Amino acid sequence: MYQVEILQAANATLGEGPLWDARLNVLYWGDLKQNRIFRFDPVTKTQTGQWPLPHKFGCLALTTDPHRLAVVTDRGYELFDLRSGALQLLADPEAGLDLNCYNDGKLDPQGRFWVGSLPLSGSRGEEITDPTGNLYSYEYGQEPVTRTTGIFNTNGLCWSPQGDRFYHIDSWLYTVFSYDFDATSGAITNKQELIHFAPEEGGPDGMCIDQDGCLWIAMWDGWGIQKVSPGGKRLEKITLPVQKPTSCIFAGADLDELIITSASCYLDAPALQKGPNAGALLRVRTGTRGLASPHFHLAEMN
Template sequence: MSVINSPQYKLNNILTARARLGECPVWDSTHKLLYWVDIYNHRVNQFNSVTEQNIFFDVGDVVGSVALAGANRLIMALRHGLAFLDTQSGEVTPIIQVEADMPDNRLNDGKCDPQGRFWFGSMCPGKTQGSLYRYDPDGSLHLMETGLTISNGLGWSPDQKTFYLADSDQQRIYAYNFDAQTGNLSDRRIFLDLTSESFYPDGLTVDSEGHIWVAMWDGWCVIRFNPQGEEIGRIPLPVQRPSCCTFGGEDLQTLYITTASVGLSEKEIEKSFYSGDLFALPTEITGLPTYDFLG
């Protein structure tokens, strides 16, 4: 195991955001923009990596995740449904309701697969009533998994044969066989069991070598695992609650990391002063491309 953060790879605090719950960074390679959400402040942020300016859209609801959806458009998972966001006008257009009859649940992390389907999960801390869904470009919604507590980080292996899904409360990451053509999942197994740890797996990303990078909530770090689930690298962070990560930048070799301040006591904030800020780490490792929703 190596400490990835080193003198030649300097972790940078690129935005003093002080977000309550920063999450779901998404790289737009065409416009060199990083989209990310502040869930409880109802904000979809747009960070310009060239000018280092950040603007936000108030979408009027809890927003768990976003994904690119064509020119000047994002698809969002709001509290109880999906919607489109026009990134020029800020207009929100509802698409479909999801779990509107479950007031204790809300939608959470999401991502598009290489076939342009939007995957997203729901959560209910302490209860196994969260689920995983797939929303297809033809407008059909598919229930893919049930019995989750906090459906969280998700990603695909470079060969598109394996799908990963974190259940934060259960401190586990699952791996599934993935059929790229049909979008079906099978053979769920435990990829990573962290039940002996004091931290929780949150958002994740997969690099071009098939290694999985996981933001560890309450763990002060992002950890890199090989496809066998062995820890091979660790990025120490100056914040207690890293929440998600993704690769971006000109060559997909910059790791962007969102963080959170929600739920921290005054004492914890003092120790974790930069909580809620946005971080970037240059690496020599290349990430996978971001995929658009094709509907």
């Protein structure tokens, strides 16, 4: 049995995108409904910073400059300066696609920033009837590359420890897909269904991967984290005191602490009474280790 610890009763509306920065031993995460980024020290259990963003954002990434984060807002890829609060627009692969919005994203092992989109109706919790979402990767100074299309709702994203597999969730389909991954070009091929969840299990949302290649998947409306083998077998479930876990990341000095974000949106009063910890930041000591977070390369920037 795993022991679940409430690190912070954050009461987040839509907590998402946890990032572990081993350089500073801090956790970054965001509330996508409040458009705020937070910095948290899990050792002292204190929040050490927060920053409002002027634009709706979907995901965060570490950069080679510890004072700047890469973010994807409704304007596209941007750099966010933690000291000044300034945003610098870099690229917008969906310029003109007004019926889409950006959602989850992550860096691949080579530091390319991947992000997916979904129809605006899905971001409002409405039914998605047309899979207009796309998946992109981006390197500074280059044009974004479209990696695949026809997505209902991008979530998850992670790469195998060997760097030869890419995993991607389409939450609307309750499915995790796997692809062959070319580390040099970033190309993804040979799409296969890795695992499909029944709706009563919850919807697969954010996820991370451990050093053994097992996936740890936050199950929206599922009250827990599903651990899945590289071959797609359910291994175990960590039951959580929150109905809507959203994402997770391995953190801590030994990368053996699973930190989990959660949400309180779309929950009525009876549901919040049943799960009063909704929106909290949680920690589980798993006994296994994760992988270090890559950095978005800014070496060519002034």
